Amino acid sequence: MVLGKQGAGKGTQCVRLSHHYVVPHVSTGDMLRAAVKQGTALGLKAKDQMDRGELLGDDLIMEMVAERLGESDVRARGFVLDGCPRTVAQAERLADTLAPVDLDLVIDIEIHTGQVLRRLAARRVCVDCGANYSLSAPPLINWTCDVCGGEVVQRKDDTEEAISRRLELYERQTAPLIEWYRARHQLESVPGTGSPDAVTRRMVKVIEAKRRKGHGFV
Numbered sequence: 001m002v003l004g005k006q007g008a009g010k011g012t013q014c015v016r017l018s019h020h021y022v023v024p025h026v027s028t029g030d031m032l033r034a035a036v037k038q039g040t041a042l043g044l045k046a047k048d049q050m051d052r053g054e055l056l057g058d059d060l061i062m063e064m065v066a067e068r069l070g071e072s073d074v075r076a077r078g079f080v081l082d083g084c085p086r087t088v089a090q091a092e093r094l095a096d097t098l099a100p101v102d103l104d105l106v107i108d109i110e111i112h113t114g115q116v117l118r119r120l121a122a123r124r125v126c127v128d129c130g131a132n133y134s135l136s137a138p139p140l141i142n143w144t145c146d147v148c149g150g151e152v153v154q155r156k157d158d159t160e161e162a163i164s165r166r167l168e169l170y171e172r173q174t175a176p177l178i179e180w181y182r183a184r185h186q187l188e189s190v191p192g193t194g195s196p197d198a199v200t201r202r203m204v205k206v207i208e209a210k211r212r213k214g215h216g217f218v
């Protein structure tokens, strides 16, 4: 599971890790945005709160996550979890969902708020596959996704107001999870500064170190 404030590079790094280890990337943000786009009952319920940067209810999120973690690809290969848990209540529910196994490792990507504000203002995403771009690293052709050909746009919740609300909720609700997982000896931290490649290398290094210790990893 990967922790980190908005703009820390969580989504980008989770996609890279899921390719590197050939495991599904389970992202609550991507799942919810897909539901909004498809206009499902879940999407209709979630849209306004997401656009404002509010957190959705723990029950709704944990039901969605439990269902996804029960699917055959995840059961066969494991997963990289992105965007959940975001509250201590969610972390407790996740531990129950996963029991008798547990998360192998939680990686916190550390970054200063000043840096994420700049990144978020420049961030652009593919509406179809969620691939991340920025004003300084756009897709090759006309804001068309390099990966899937989808349209690349600014996220509705990457407005100044929604960003500051999300960061406030991160500090209040999500940051306490760092100590929560540290106390359970599941946490490693990596600096989120430097190039995306540099951050990926740091993450793979801590994963490999943990695997060598043989904590039930396959």
Ligand code: ADP
Pocket (backbone or CB within 6 Å): 005, 006, 007, 028, 029, 030, 032, 049, 050, 051, 053, 054, 055, 056, 057, 061, 082, 083, 084, 085, 086, 090, 157, 166
């Ligand atoms: P970010 O980390 O940039 O805020 P995400 O893409 O992870 O964005 O999530 C987008 C939105 O989806 C959140 O602002 C929130 O409204 C909702 N969401 C995603 N995951 C959760 C969660 N675990 N608990 C509550 N709400 C969530």
